[in-house]
Amino acid sequence: MVTLGTVVMGVSDVERAVRFWGEALGYVLREPVEDGWAVLIPAGRPGPGLALTVSETPARDHPRTHLDLYAADAAEQAAEVDRLLSLGAQRVDWDRYPEDPDFIVLADPEGNRFCVIDTSHG
Missing domain, CATH: 3.10.180.10 (2,3-Dihydroxybiphenyl 1,2-Dioxygenase, domain 1)
Known part of the structure; x- marks a missing residue:
């Protein structure tokens, strides 16, 4: 059986998204931001990661x-x-x-x- 490992979200500014979601969720970087890509993970507890990657499309009004x-x-x-x-x-x-x-x-x-x-x- 598979498990949820990472939720991926497209953003225009990875550094800004890392700051917001890190503070919002108490997550930390798994490794340094590189090539427009970052993965945040729970600090000292289990849970899915949040991957943030550069996207050139805007956020949708009614996201799926x-x-x-x-x-x-x-x-x-x-x-x-x-x-x-x-x-x-x-x-x-x-x-x-x-x-x-x-x-x-x-x-x-x-x-x-x-x-x-x-x-x-x-």
């Missing part, structure tokens, strides 16, 4: 692939959204929210969408 970041409850979700915004994330005016969402859609400094999920929600 994105990251879900889990929060334990609504209070943690709100605190994490505030923290991520302070790191450079932006709120997204998402036109596909359900009536009572358990997620908040944000975009990283590159415009890549991700969600912060309240895992205690219904």
